[in-house]
Amino acid sequence: MFTLYSMQRSGNSYKVRLTLAQLGLPYRLVEVDILKGESHTPEFLQKNPSGQVPLLEVAPGRHIAESNAILWYVAGGTSLAPEDRIDRAEALQWMFFEQHSLEPNLGAAYFWLALVKGGRELQSHAMDDWMEEGYRSLRVMEDHLRRSDYFAAGRYTIADIALYAYTHLAHRADYDLDSFPAIRRWLDRVAAEPRHIAMDWQPIAVETSQ
Amino acid sequence: MFTLYSMQRSGNSYKVRLTLAQLGLPYRLVEVDILKGESHTPEFLQKNPSGQVPLLEVAPGRHIAESNAILWYVAGGTSLAPEDRIDRAEALQWMFFEQHSLEPNLGAAYFWLALVKGGRELQSHAMDDWMEEGYRSLRVMEDHLRRSDYFAAGRYTIADIALYAYTHLAHRADYDLDSFPAIRRWLDRVAAEPRHIAMDWQPIAVETSQ
Numbered sequence: 167m168f169t170l171y172s173m174q175r176s177g178n179s180y181k182v183r184l185t186l187a188q189l190g191l192p193y194r195l196v197e198v199d200i201l202k203g204e205s206h207t208p209e210f211l212q213k214n215p216s217g218q219v220p221l222l223e224v225a226p227g228r229h230i231a232e233s234n235a236i237l238w239y240v241a242g243g244t245s246l247a248p249e250d251r252i253d254r255a256e257a258l259q260w261m262f263f264e265q266h267s268l269e270p271n272l273g274a275a276y277f278w279l280a281l282v283k284g285g286r287e288l289q290s291h292a293m294d295d296w297m298e299e300g301y302r303s304l305r306v307m308e309d310h311l312r313r314s315d316y317f318a319a320g321r322y323t324i325a326d327i328a329l330y331a332y333t334h335l336a337h338r339a340d341y342d343l344d345s346f347p348a349i350r351r352w353l354d355r356v357a358a359e360p361r362h363i364a365m366d367w368q369p370i371a372v373e374t375s376q
Numbered sequence: 377m378f379t380l381y382s383m384q385r386s387g388n389s390y391k392v393r394l395t396l397a398q399l400g401l402p403y404r405l406v407e408v409d410i411l412k413g414e415s416h417t418p419e420f421l422q423k424n425p426s427g428q429v430p431l432l433e434v435a436p437g438r439h440i441a442e443s444n445a446i447l448w449y450v451a452g453g454t455s456l457a458p459e460d461r462i463d464r465a466e467a468l469q470w471m472f473f474e475q476h477s478l479e480p481n482l483g484a485a486y487f488w489l490a491l492v493k494g495g496r497e498l499q500s501h502a503m504d505d506w507m508e509e510g511y512r513s514l515r516v517m518e519d520h521l522r523r524s525d526y527f528a529a530g531r532y533t534i535a536d537i538a539l540y541a542y543t544h545l546a547h548r549a550d551y552d553l554d555s556f557p558a559i560r561r562w563l564d565r566v567a568a569e570p571r572h573i574a575m576d577w578q579p580i581a582v583e584t585s586q
Contacts, residue, residue: 215516216473230465232472239465255440255449262442263426266475306425 168193168240169223171213173200175281177273177331178233179220180365184327185237187363189244196373201281233331234261237324246327248319257318257325263306264328271300272332275339297340304346307333311348315355322359330356335365378403378450379433381423383410385491387483387541388443389430390575394537395450397573406583411491443541444471447534456537458529467528467535473513474538481510482542485549507550514556517543521558525565532569540566544575 170186170193172179186193198204198219206217214221214231222236223229230236241247248254275296278285286293307329310317317325334353336343343350356362380396380403382389396403408414408429416427424431424441432446433439440446451457458464485506488495496503517539520527527535544563546553553560566572 215519216477224462224465228462230462230469232469232476234472235465235468238468239461242461242464251449251452252434252438252440254452255434255445258445258448259440259442262444262472262475265472266442266479267426269476270480309425 169196170194171196171198171205171210171219171221171223173198173219174366174368176200176219177276177335177365178218178269181233181327181331182220182222182236182240183367184330184363185240185246185324187367188246188327188359188361189241190361191240194373195369232265234265234324234328237261237328241324245321246324248323250319253319257323260317260325261328263303264325264332267299267303267306268329269332271296271303272336272339272341275300275341276332276335279340280335280338293340300336300339300341304333304336304341304343304349308346308348311352315352322356326352326356379406380404381406381408381415381420381429381431381433383408383429384576384578386410386429387486387545387575388428388479391443391537391541392430392432392446392450393577394540394573395447395456395534397577398456398537398569398571399451399454400571401450404583405579442475444475444534444538447471447538451534455531456534458533460529463529467533470527470535471538473516474535474542477509477513477516478539479542481506481513482546482549482551485510485551486542486545489550490545490548503550510546510549510551514543514546514551514553514559518556518558521562525562532566536562536566 168191170182172183172195174197198210200219204210205219211217213229216231218231220233220236221229221231222239224239230239238247248257275293278289282288316322317329330353333349378401380392382393382405384407408420410429414420415429421427423439426441428441430443430446431439431441432449434449440449448457458467485503488499492498524530526532527539540563543559
């Protein structure tokens with residue numbers, strides 16, 4: 167069984183929990199509070215030198231980091247992970263876009279506005295850039311979703327899951343999606359998938375990191 | 377034959393040219409000068425709404441964006457692209473790390489210091505962050521390369537190519553690799569691969585975007 171090191175309120179961690187839920191896979195969950203420094207203890211850094219969650223233990227002592235790489239590992243061989251050459255490249259394209267253009271803006275804004283007390287004041291110098299770049303990324307997504315229901319392979323895949331995580335938190339990070347109707351319809355479409363879980367969904371047993 | 381939209385001095389574009397060279401694949405090269413706005417013309421934005429190079433045309437009117445997604449498309453089915461489940465996840469992990477932690481710092485510093493006239497002064501407020509975060513990423517890479525010759529699958533793969541692009545430009549972006557001996561040995565190892573090309577290598581025929 168997988169062990170997932172995750173923070174409940176982290177969008178990157180949510181991607182993995184959502185994928186595992188979609189696939190009906192059981193796992194052991196270890197809650198790591200990065201705000202309390204739990205991802206930078208010597209013990210955790212030995213598992214992941216980058217000091218980040220999510221982190222998936224796939225075999226004793228063997229860990230995969232980076233949320234989107236974990237999605238490919240977990241979903242490999244299922245319809246959520248397209249293996250056709252062009253479909254796979256398109257899914258990867260959107261997942262790299264997510265980590266390079268969306269998450270550094272919407273994710274950063276969400277982190278500082280929604281999770282860190284006083285974060286708005288601490289990061290006031292950066293907010294304009296996050297807003298401008300974040301909206302630019304949302305426009306690229308809107309443009310795509312006007313023509314397609316999903317991001318790759320013509321169906322719901324891990325590319326949608328990757329982009330959903332922070333896009334569905336946009337309103338908590340001051341972004342206004344009123345002028346993005348195709349994105350809003352896609353958010354509803356993803357949330358209507360069978361076995362969908364909300365970000366605050368808790369499995370029955372949660373282990374907390376020490 | 378592929379058509380590659382590329383900028384000669386772009387590290388992300390170099391990844392694709394290096395991979396194509398490694399595989400001995402012929403391609404048509406279209407040089408796009410992003411500094412002159414050539415990636416934001418209406419014609420180019422129709423091909424790639426993100427307005428970025430590299431961009432690969434894989435069939436008439438069908439384009440793949442995001443350098444690391446292009447690498448998977450081009451190298452798919454060759455030994456450069458590991459397909460074993462855990463090897464693939466590790467290669468992806470390092471490629472997402474590259475786009476999320478290395479390129480936004482080393483790539484940004486390289487762009488403004490080496491390519492943009494007066495860039496150092498324009499971006500002086502951001503340089504400290506790029507240095508601090510860039511060195512943090514280099515330390516994670518050094519730690520890995522002390523134990524392994526390559527980043528994934530125990531051999532030279534597109535994960536190495538992805539990380540090589542901006543790491544081999546580090547000295548042009550003010551980073552000092554003196555205290556990173558394992559990274560310097562790995563840079564030499566990559567450069568010694570058969571069919572390796574330098575970043576300034578030019579194919580015989582280059583078409584320039586209008």
